[in-house]
Amino acid sequence: MAEILSADMALERAAALLAAGETVAIPTETVYGLAADATNGEAVARIFETKGRPRFNPLIAHVSDMAMAERIAVLDPLSRKLADAFWPGPLTLVLPLREESGIHPLVTAGLDTVALRMPKGFGAEVVRRLGRPLAAPSANSSGRISSTTAEAVATDLGSRIALIVDGGPTPVGLESTIVKVEDGAVRLLRPGGLSAEEVEKVIGNPMLRGSAGAVVAPGMLASHYAPAARMRLDAAEVWPGEALLAFGPKRVRAAENAVAVANLSEAGDLREAAANLFSHMLRLDRSGATTIAVEPVPKHGLGEAINDRLARAAAPRDKPLAEE
Template sequence: MAEILAAGEAIERALALLEGGDVVAIPTETVYGLAGDASNGVAVARIFEAKGRPRFNPLIAHVADHGMAYRIAEFDPLSAKLAEAFWPGPLTLVLPQRPENGIHPLVTAGLDTVALRMPRGFGGELIARLGRPLAAPSANSSGRISGTTAQAVAADLGDRIRLVVDGGATPVGVESTILKVEDGKLRLLRPGGIAAEEIEQVAGAKLLRGAKGIEAPGMLASHYAPGASMRLNAQHIVRGEALLAFGRNRAENWRDAVAIRNLSETGDLREAAANLFAAMQALDRSGAKTIAVEPIPFDGLGEAINDRLARAAAPRDKIA
């Protein structure tokens, strides 16, 4: 099983493993990431191996500062403006790669673009000490629920990796928002930890939705899935189901649920996002074959929450 070390005492151990081409589960502000040296093909292959991740699904390269980012990718003026406003933080930008930028082709899945993010806290310090970007998808088996605590990561991947760095529960709780600028227009590839309204205010333009195939991480039709099936926008509960609740008003027959977790009693979408994956994992452990999910608004971070729920509920034969 993986060793679990507190973030305050783990950096030297984590660095030694990364320098040796190994992978390490680390806390970020969004979810825990499974990190490996983005310039080392062996390390990147170990990420795919540990996750059981499809090789055509690209990874995010995490950087320590703007200088590192500008050495890897070409920034148009709007992307640069967004990076200045939201980095470090839960924003990923998909950008054209610079030639000979050192990022291993496995990270970008053969695309001519690269997804970049600058994390806060332990992740940023670790990258700065390493001096190279880290490829770091969510620290979970591919297609399954993302880990928001060290214990959840160890329960899922503990027999496949050597170290989990414990930084406590992640404050944002859903993955980063992914954006791409094309011909001066801003496209949302994946909703996430920064609401679309916040981005539009800084950009001074409306976001376009939709993608042309898999252009960035987290875009598979089925993803973030528990073992149980998911039933969304539930207005009533069938006996034997588990209930993922939201707010103060309950679905009809809610007392028939075998287990209940409320994402936010007060209807706070930030609290709901932070609690989402842990609540799904808890209900999955209840033994229920189906998790019924009460309706959640789409405004603000509700867009990201509903995106994750829709992917969790998608037919499992869509997981490549």
């Protein structure tokens, strides 16, 4: 079983394991990540093996500063403007990969682009101590609910990794927002913990949505973030035997019949709902219900990312790619 150390005691141990090519679960401001040296192919392969992750799905490379980012990728002026505004933080930029980047092709899924993010807190500290970028997808079995606590990581992956760094519950609770600059326009590839409105305020224009169909960034599979139970979205009532993922102060019909209830935010606060999403989904999944009914969540602000995760959690499990 994995060793669990608090973040204020784990830096040296985590850096040593990562330098040796091992995987380590680390806290970030978004969700917990399953980290490995992004320049070491065997280490990156351990991420895929541990998660059971499809190898055509690229990973995010995490950096500690702009100098490291510029050694790996080419930042156009608009991407640099976004980095200046939101790094460190929950924004990932898909950028052209430099020839001498050192990033292993498994990280990029063989693409000529790389997804880069600069995290806050322990994530940045361990990258800085290692001196190399870290590939760090969410610390959970592939396609399943992302982990926002060390306990959730231990339950899912604890028998497969050496160390879990406990930084407490993650404050954002959703994966990063992923964007790509194309011909002077910004395309939103995955909504996340930074709202589209915040990005659009900086760039001064609406973002394009979706992609041309290819998986060019993490989190673009149609079925993702899924519990074992089925998800029924925008429910107007609770059916017999269902659990209820609620939102706001008012309940749908027959809510009293739910086998279990978890409210994303009693006050209807989308930031609170985002932080609670994965932990509440996990709690309801453990209730024994075969279906989780989900009350409607507004689609503005962080609601866009919340609804994206809910839609992917509810998608047919045999559907290979997002149709965007």
